[in-house]
Every structure is written in structure tokens, then in C-alpha cells.
Amino acid sequence: MIFKIVAVSYMASLIANTVLLLGGVSLIMWIKREPMTNFIGKHKTLLSCIMGDALIILAYMQLWVNQNAATTLVGFHWTYFNVMLVATFNLLIYTNNRWQMLYTLVGTAIWPLTGKVTVPLVLGTLGLLVVTYFIYCVTDRIMHSGLLYTVLFIIYSAIWLAMTNDMFGHQSRPAWGRQIAALIVLNLVVFGYYQMLKSQLDRMDTFRHQAQVDELTNAHTFAMFNEKLADAFTQFQQDGKLYAVFTLDIDHFKRVNDTYGHLAGNKVLTAVAHQIEHVVESGQYAGQVYRTGGEEFTVILHDIREDDQEAETMLRTVQAAVGTLMFTFDGQQLQVTISLGGTHVYTEDTNYLQVYKRADQYLYDSKRHGRDAVTLRGRTLAR
The missing domain is CATH 3.30.70.270 (Reverse transcriptase/Diguanylate cyclase domain)
Incomplete structure (x- = not known):
């Protein structure tokens, strides 16, 4: 019975989080590529950051509620932690904005203060700050390299998971397996969905350009x-x-x-x-x-x-x-x-x-x- 409850809860959470993240990706891509008003067009980078950060804050709030309200921390209710991690990593890359980078650095530095400060947490935080800044510096290369994207996500996730595990105690191997499997699935879905949307929007931009600019003379049509x-x-x-x-x-x-x-x-x-x-x-x-x-x-x-x-x-x-x-x-x-x-x-x-x-x-x-x-x-x- 317990196995069924865990399995159903796991799948339901995975599906809900996938829908949540894909909705966030769709909204941010729409703001960046299809501004319907002058205001959105002028402030699209800021609005993208606000929408993405709102998703991260929402996930953190639900994570905090689950951690403090649950009587048994099965898997530490890290389903929302996965959402936070995937959203933070991808938002840093896809917005490619220094303010988003600074916000991520500040959030990373504050996170350990929610628990007992230890030497491993301090070292982990410093490592995350360095990795975060490095990701921001090589964003253009990451956008064109699936291998670099994967390697940096593994490093970024590993540090976060180690720190969080140290803060909230150790969990069983099955729980770790569910945690990591869900994290991989969520990030693969977000990465694939973003690439699909980007490909479609690039084709739309090409069609729009062809409709607006004469190919031979480069004058407008x-x-x-x-x-x-x-x-x-x-x-x-x-x-x-x-x-x-x-x-x-x-x-x-x-x-x-x-x-x-x-x-x-x-x-x-x-x-x-x-x-x-x-x-x-x-x-x-x-x-x-x-x-x-x-x-x-x-x-x-x-x-x-x-x-x-x-x-x-x-x-x-x-x-x-x-x-x-x-x-x-x-x-x-x-x-x-x-x-x-x-x-x-x-x-x-x-x-x-x-x-x-x-x-x-x-x-x-x-x-x-x-x-x-x-x-x-x-x-x-x-x-």
C-alpha cells in the first residue's frame, strides 16, 4: 500500500511539475519573441526575468510548506526543489541577463542561511557562486553545445543536491533514485521543449523576414x-x-x-x-x-x-x-x-x-x- 502511495504521488508530482515548467518556458518564450504591445517589447527581458523568478519563488514557498508541514519527510518532498533547480539553471541561460545572474547569485548566497551553517555548506555555496558566474559568462557557447549544457547541469545539480542533503539529513537510496530520475526527466523535457519552440520560432522569423524583405534587393516588400x-x-x-x-x-x-x-x-x-x-x-x-x-x-x-x-x-x-x-x-x-x-x-x-x-x-x-x-x-x- 505504501509503495502504491509513493508511486502515485511520485508520478503525479512529476507530471504536475512538467506541466508547470513547460508553461513557464512557453510564457517566457512568448514574451521574448512575440511581444504584442510596445510595453512588452520594450521590457521583454525584465518581464522574462520576473516571470521566471516568480516561478522559482512559488516553488520555494511550496517546498518550505511541505518541509515544515509534513510529519514524514519521504524524499524530503524535493519535488519542488527539482522545479527550483531546473528553473534556476535554465532561466540563467535562456534570459542571458546580468540582472538574472545577480539575482541567482544573491539567492544562492542566502539559501544556506535557512539551515545550520557548516563548513561544507560554505564551501558548497562558494562553489555554486563560481559555477553560476561561469555559466553566465559562457551562455552563448552553452546555447550551441548540448554537451557543455549537460556537463554544467550535472555539476550545478550535484553541488545543490549535496548541500541540500547535508542541510536536511540523509535519505535512502530509493529516495535518491527517485529524486535524481525526476530531476533528469524534468530537465530533459525543458531542454527539448525549449529547442522545439526555438526551432519553430526561428522558422516563423524566417517566413516573416521573407514576407517583409525582398530577397534579391534587400528592400522591403x-x-x-x-x-x-x-x-x-x-x-x-x-x-x-x-x-x-x-x-x-x-x-x-x-x-x-x-x-x-x-x-x-x-x-x-x-x-x-x-x-x-x-x-x-x-x-x-x-x-x-x-x-x-x-x-x-x-x-x-x-x-x-x-x-x-x-x-x-x-x-x-x-x-x-x-x-x-x-x-x-x-x-x-x-x-x-x-x-x-x-x-x-x-x-x-x-x-x-x-x-x-x-x-x-x-x-x-x-x-x-x-x-x-x-x-x-x-x-x-x-x-
């Missing part, structure tokens, strides 16, 4: 452009901050592909996108470059002044930067030109697409005027 243009229009309606939209198209680009091949065309696209990006980054206004068509790029500049001279300077700078590019294909030199159209948002605009449609119309006005031209707010500028 049309989907991102559509989203950011809508955001800019909403922001304009709320606070009146102006934004500008510039569209540009490489002149006679089909001729480049037909004459020199698509690889040559790809090289031209990449170089042009790089030049536009360089001009935008060097300008006085925050902006992004988007690939909105085969050879068409669009720029959004935020929080601008309504100044035609500034806008003209920006457009002509982009035009001149692209004009400096020189390509050599099949022994022949090639220089490309671009046509541009630019405008800014107006109070009369009723939806975000009107700004883009206007800029796109001005781009085609430049093409109708012989290409290699700039049309700004409906007026094609002199060359």
Missing part, C-alpha cells in the same frame, strides 16, 4: 509597404505629421534583361536599391525603401516639412546617385537612368492609397516626358 503606408496615413490623421511618397522606375529595364539576361538585370536591381537605400539613410528624415514592382521602388519619408525645395533636392539626389552606377556586361558598359514621381499626403486624402496613386501617376508623367525625369506634385522638373 510590397506587403510591408501597404502596411506601413496605411500606418502612416492613420498617424497623419491623428497628429497631422506629414509624410512623403516617392516612386521610381528603372528606364528601359526590359531592354537590359532582353539584351544581357536576367542575371544582369538582377545585378542592376540590387545596385539601384542599394543606392536608394544609401541616399535615404543619409537624409534628414526617417524613411524606408520598398520594392513595389519588378523594377519599381517606392520610398516613404516620415515627419517631413512641406517644402518643395527639400523634396526636389531629395529626388534629384536619388536620381544622381543611380546615375553614377556603371555596369559592364559582355564587354559593354551600361549606365541606367530612372524616372521619379513624388508627392506628400494632403488633408483632402480620404484613404491611404490616394497618396501612392498620385505618386505613381507622377512617375508615369515623368516617363511620358521622355524618362530620366522628375515629376514633383504634378510638375515635371526641368532636367
